[in-house]
Amino acid sequence: MIYGYAKVSMDGQSVAAQVAQLTDAGAVKVFQETASGATTDHRELARAIKALEAGDTLLVTRLDRLARSTRDL
Numbered sequence: 663m664i665y666g667y668a669k670v671s672m673d674g675q676s677v678a679a680q681v682a683q684l685t686d687a688g689a690v691k692v693f694q695e696t697a698s699g700a701t702t703d704h705r706e707l708a709r710a711i712k713a714l715e716a717g718d719t720l721l722v723t724r725l726d727r728l729a730r731s732t733r734d735l
Contacts, residue, residue: 667692670695671697687721691713693710
């Protein structure tokens with residue numbers, strides 16, 4: 663299965679554009695999150711990772727949506 667993960671900061675941004683890109687790319691379910699990049703508690707990302715099984719794919723629109731740094735990743 664193909665999952666997507668969309669994240670925006672808390673400053674009034676919308677995940678709609680990311681969700682559209684992810685569904686256009688084939689994501690069946692998109693986990694959506696509004697959270698500061700400075701926080702490391704990303705509950706929806708944790709849910710997305712927990713949902714993954716062997717052979718599944720997790721899509722993001724940009725790598726900075728997945729993690730703030732390689733250390734966080």
